[in-house]
Amino acid sequence: MTKSQDSSNRRDFLKSTGKVGALLAIGFSLPWQESQASTITKVDTSNSLLGLELNPYILINDDGQIILFNARPDMGQGTYQSLPLLLAEELEVDLSQVQIRNTDGQGKYGAQLSGGSSSIRTRWQPMRKAGAAVKEMLITAASKKWNVPTTDCYAQLGKVYHKPSGKSYTYGELVEEASKLEVPQNPKLKAPKDFRLLGKSVPRPEIPSKINGTAVFGIDAEVPGMLYASIQRSPTILGKVKSIDSAEAMKVKGVKKVVKTERKMPHRAVEAVAVVADTYWAALKARKALKIQWDAEGSNKISTDAYYANLRQLAQNDGIDYPEKVGDFKGAFQKATKKLEASYETPFLAHAPLEPENATVWVQGDKVEVWAPIQGPDGLIQQLSAYLKIKPENVKVNVPFMGGAFGRKAYFDYVMEAAHISKQLNAPIKVIWTREDDMTQGPFRPGMLDRLEGAIDEKGALVAHHHQIVGSSIQHQVFGVPLKDKADDWAHETANFEDSPYDINNRKLSFNLAETDIPILWWRSVYSSTTAFGQESFMDELAHVAQVDPLAFRLEMLADSPRFSRVLQTLAKKSNYHQKLPNNQAIGIAIARSFGTIVAHAITVSKQGKGVKVEKVVSVIDCGMTVNPDNIKAQTEGNIVMGLTAAIKNGITIKDGITEQTNFHEYNVMRINEMPATEIHIIDSTEDPGGVGEPGLPPIAPALCNAIFNLTGKRLRTLPINLDEIG
Amino acid sequence: MAKYNLTVNGKKYTVDADPDTPLLWVIRDYVGLKGTKFGCGMALCGACTVHLDGQPIRSCSTPVSTVKTTNKITTIEGISNNTDHAVQKAWIEAQVPQCGYCQSGQIMSAVALLKTNPNPSDSDIDEAMSGNICRCGTYPRIRKAIHHAAELMKDSGNSTGK
Numbered sequence: 001m002t003k004s005q006d007s008s009n010r011r012d013f014l015k016s017t018g019k020v021g022a023l024l025a026i027g028f029s030l031p032w033q034e035s036q037a038s039t040i041t042k043v044d045t046s047n048s049l050l051g052l053e054l055n056p057y058i059l060i061n062d063d064g065q066i067i068l069f070n071a072r073p074d075m076g077q078g079t080y081q082s083l084p085l086l087l088a089e090e091l092e093v094d095l096s097q098v099q100i101r102n103t104d105g106q107g108k109y110g111a112q113l114s115g116g117s118s119s120i121r122t123r124w125q126p127m128r129k130a131g132a133a134v135k136e137m138l139i140t141a142a143s144k145k146w147n148v149p150t151t152d153c154y155a156q157l158g159k160v161y162h163k164p165s166g167k168s169y170t171y172g173e174l175v176e177e178a179s180k181l182e183v184p185q186n187p188k189l190k191a192p193k194d195f196r197l198l199g200k201s202v203p204r205p206e207i208p209s210k211i212n213g214t215a216v217f218g219i220d221a222e223v224p225g226m227l228y229a230s231i232q233r234s235p236t237i238l239g240k241v242k243s244i245d246s247a248e249a250m251k252v253k254g255v256k257k258v259v260k261t262e263r264k265m266p267h268r269a270v271e272a273v274a275v276v277a278d279t280y281w282a283a284l285k286a287r288k289a290l291k292i293q294w295d296a297e298g299s300n301k302i303s304t305d306a307y308y309a310n311l312r313q314l315a316q317n318d319g320i321d322y323p324e325k326v327g328d329f330k331g332a333f334q335k336a337t338k339k340l341e342a343s344y345e346t347p348f349l350a351h352a353p354l355e356p357e358n359a360t361v362w363v364q365g366d367k368v369e370v371w372a373p374i375q376g377p378d379g380l381i382q383q384l385s386a387y388l389k390i391k392p393e394n395v396k397v398n399v400p401f402m403g404g405a406f407g408r409k410a411y412f413d414y415v416m417e418a419a420h421i422s423k424q425l426n427a428p429i430k431v432i433w434t435r436e437d438d439m440t441q442g443p444f445r446p447g448m449l450d451r452l453e454g455a456i457d458e459k460g461a462l463v464a465h466h467h468q469i470v471g472s473s474i475q476h477q478v479f480g481v482p483l484k485d486k487a488d489d490w491a492h493e494t495a496n497f498e499d500s501p502y503d504i505n506n507r508k509l510s511f512n513l514a515e516t517d518i519p520i521l522w523w524r525s526v527y528s529s530t531t532a533f534g535q536e537s538f539m540d541e542l543a544h545v546a547q548v549d550p551l552a553f554r555l556e557m558l559a560d561s562p563r564f565s566r567v568l569q570t571l572a573k574k575s576n577y578h579q580k581l582p583n584n585q586a587i588g589i590a591i592a593r594s595f596g597t598i599v600a601h602a603i604t605v606s607k608q609g610k611g612v613k614v615e616k617v618v619s620v621i622d623c624g625m626t627v628n629p630d631n632i633k634a635q636t637e638g639n640i641v642m643g644l645t646a647a648i649k650n651g652i653t654i655k656d657g658i659t660e661q662t663n664f665h666e667y668n669v670m671r672i673n674e675m676p677a678t679e680i681h682i683i684d685s686t687e688d689p690g691g692v693g694e695p696g697l698p699p700i701a702p703a704l705c706n707a708i709f710n711l712t713g714k715r716l717r718t719l720p721i722n723l724d725e726i727g
Numbered sequence: 728m729a730k731y732n733l734t735v736n737g738k739k740y741t742v743d744a745d746p747d748t749p750l751l752w753v754i755r756d757y758v759g760l761k762g763t764k765f766g767c768g769m770a771l772c773g774a775c776t777v778h779l780d781g782q783p784i785r786s787c788s789t790p791v792s793t794v795k796t797t798n799k800i801t802t803i804e805g806i807s808n809n810t811d812h813a814v815q816k817a818w819i820e821a822q823v824p825q826c827g828y829c830q831s832g833q834i835m836s837a838v839a840l841l842k843t844n845p846n847p848s849d850s851d852i853d854e855a856m857s858g859n860i861c862r863c864g865t866y867p868r869i870r871k872a873i874h875h876a877a878e879l880m881k882d883s884g885n886s887t888g889k
Contacts, residue, residue, distance in 0.1 A: 074826075075826055076824075076825035076826030076827065076863045077825070078825075203819070203822060204822060206827075207818070207819055207822060207823075207824055207827075208810050208815075208819060209827075210824040210827030210830050211803075211810065211815050211818045211819065211823075211824060211827075211830055211831075211834055212762070212803060212804065212807070212810040212815065213760065213761065213762020213763070213802065213803035213804045213831055214762070214804075215827055216761070217764075217827075217828060219764070219765065220761040253728055253745065254745075279744075279745075279748070279752065279756060280752055280756060281744075281745060281747075281748045281749065281752045282745065285745070285747075352862060353826070353828075353862060354764070354766050354772065354774055354826070354828045354829050354860065354861070354862045354863075355764070355766075355826070355828045356765070356766075401826065401827065402826060403764065403826050403827070403828025403829075404826045404828060404862045404863060405826075406862075432765070434768060435766065435767040435768055435769070435772075630822055631822075634822065634825060634865070634868070635825075637864055637865070637866075637867050637868070638825055638863045638864035638865070639864070640864065641861075641863075641864025641866060642862070642864055663767055663768075663769050663771060664767050664769070664771040664772055664860060665769070665771055669860055669862060670864075670866075671857045671858075671859075671860060671866075672852070672853055672856045672857055672859070672861075672866040672869060672870065673853035673854070673856075673857040675866040675867060675870070677867075678867050
């Protein structure tokens with residue numbers, strides 16, 4: 001905690017005209033790193049009027065209206081509730097007493113990217129401090145007005161009470177007095193045992209709007225004068241327009257114009273052709289009537305088969321070692337008598353959020369306004385400002401709900417497209433991707449190969465372990481991070497020794513970079529979704545070589561990691577792991593830590609003719625202290641579904657540069673009839689919160705394949721698997 | 728272009744649209760009701776589900792020209808006035824939605840199911856609801872909520888559970 005400077009801590013009480021009245025506005029600067037201290041300052045609201053400009057995190061006006069700001073766009077993970085709830089807990093208000101608004105990307109709100117399951121982890125302390133600081137100011141203000149000691153006053157549900165007399169003021173009545181005060185830099189936070197809201201499964205406030213059609217998603221944006229655009233992109237993803245014949249397209253009623261445009265991905269731009277019309281249907285229909293000749297510029301040679309052939313080749317070579325190492329892997333491995341080596345492959349995947357990518361953008365000279373489902377308004381301002389050469393302060397972003405995102409909507413190509421077209425047409429433009437656009441154009445989760453080597457000694461202990469991660473690098477492609485002499489420090493998520501604290505005497509991790517022109521991106525749980533498959537499948541394989549029960553085998557190596565041990569022990573109990581199952585059933589387990597949270601699953605499968613059915617998933621999650629336990633369960637259910645889909649449904653394959661899956665008939669996702677029973681247990685913990693949106697996903701695929709091995713004796717090392725034909 | 732007289736949620740609308748315009752876009756962009764969603768355009772995901780005379784249909788694959796003047800179209804906005812249909816109450820109780828984008832379609836399918844089958848089994852639910860994709864994975868809660876809605880409707884003795 002640093003003391004803020006006088007200039008930024010100055011009184012900024014605002015008495016404005018109109019119905020706004022007095023405002024108390026509290027904001028603070030938030031560094032991205034959790035470890036750095038934050039500074040609480042009052043925000044200068046002198047040019048803002050409530051309701052016109054979204055500004056600090058907490059706004060209270062003298063009518064008693066309270067507005068709390070959510071600084072992480074909601075894609076279904078629950079930040080619309082969870083971040084305001086942190087403020088509300090300490091401020092002593094209920095969510096029913098407040099309005100919630102999303103922040104708009106301006107710098108004063110700190111980092112606003114929903115990603116890396118980071119919202120609660122990074123904001124657990126700062127948001128509570130902001131709430132507590134305002135509460136202390138309101139209490140001090142009341143004590144001054146009554147001329148009583150602050151110790152005689154307390155805050156409850158939007159009012160400050162004088163204990164001895166029972167007198168009270170609403171927060172609105174205290175705003176004027178409170179805003180004359182300095183902002184306390186070290187407000188006292190509530191003890192977890194006194195929480196009213198946190199850890200209590202409070203119903204989410206936006207749910208009614210999501211079941212009566214009133215929730216506003218990006219695709220619902222309406223701007224007067226808006227035109228629709230549908231964009232034809234190169235069938236080979238990359239490539240150039242050779243010629244456009246728009247004669248037929250222009251005959252479609254309602255079509256305004258056909259323009260050359262571009263798809264600006266973070267690392268490169270590719271040409272495209274847009275039809276602009278006064279309805280979406282006209283734009284789409286006309287787009288289908290376009291006759292475009294493309295120059296694939298060699299991208300028609302891209303194939304996922306060739307990509308995997310390259311990975312297998314690369315895996316033969318030594319990769320770059322990660323700095324973390326224990327003992328001497330090579331020496332121990334060479335000496336050992338019982339050795340095992342195996343490679344695991346995971347497919348490219350599309351995010352396929354149910355709301356396809358879309359954006360409404362209006363470029364007006366040196367200003368631009370955006371209405372779009374995006375995971376990070378601050379990042380969008382940066383990128384759009386650079387792309388259009390417009391000052392960041394002239395980029396206005398409106399953040400609606402996202403109809404799913406899973407990482408995809410932190411890649412703003414679709415917003416840039418709308419901007420590019422809006423600039424040409426001088427009108428607000430709404431771009432809506434078709435499902436086919438979404439599925440075929442990428443970016444995709446990168447296909448990966450995980451090669452593992454392990455050695456077991458005569459006592460059955462794992463004495464040497466090497467996890468070699470082979471694949472393409474998101475940070476290298478998307479951000480241009482050079483990886484010539486360095487291993488990708490995202491790619492070993494879940495496999496790194498903090499996430500995977502197996503106590504092994506000789507251990508190393510390495511990375512081989514595969515260059516690719518296939519657009520790639522983080523996909524729910526990023527590399528953890530692939531590294532965990534190799535790591536936890538191989539751990540089971542090693543246990544079988546060692547002739548030790550797979551759960552006991554892991555526990556033995558996690559003896560010094562109490563949180564991991566507890567998760568596994570709880571899983572054993574809750575899943576009846578040691579119970580004998582009927583002959584046609586088997587259980588498999590896996591455990592993985594990602595984004596600060598440990599999750600283990602036990603999956604029960606049964607034989608169904610030639611196939612296998614997933615009967616039940618029992619999950620144990622240790623995410624530290626909780627905000628909304630019911631939502632943690634919901635997110636884990638979601639991770640089970642998405643993790644199973646990734647394991648048992650189609651991946652994305654590319655042949656001759658063209659994606660072979662175009663819509664949900666070719667890229668199947670799990671449906672309700674395939675849903676196994678689920679049971680989710682949250683470890684009671686006082687540790688700092690970990691992430692929740694992603695950590696349930698990584699251990700699903702290995703737990704499933706471990707269960708299938710236990711049932712059938714077949715070890716499946718390549719995803720996706722076909723449950724109907726396991727044999 | 729042609730004129731179409733439509734009845735949506737009991738209100739009459741006249742729209743001037745290309746005959747092959749899917750009902751989905753007519754509902755969203757001509758009538759102005761945004762609760763019905765676009766997901767796939769091929770009747771594969773169910774996000775666009777509305778009722779045509781009480782039957783669930785995929786509006787993304789229903790050209791407006793095939794809708795008769797006498798047909799009654801019901802969208803998510805039309806199933807209750809105060810978000811108090813039994814299915815909506817059950818959806819709140821089970822805290823079903825995550826992103827919420829597919830939920831209009833899920834609810835329209837569930838309402839239609841319960842109208843014809845007031846006491847559905849898990850497999851009845853699977854059959855009626857498997858055309859609706861939820862990428863967030865709210866399936867366990869949808870199942871639970873449909874059972875709960877069935878109970879609410881039984882208790883209240885009518886098909887809306889009010």
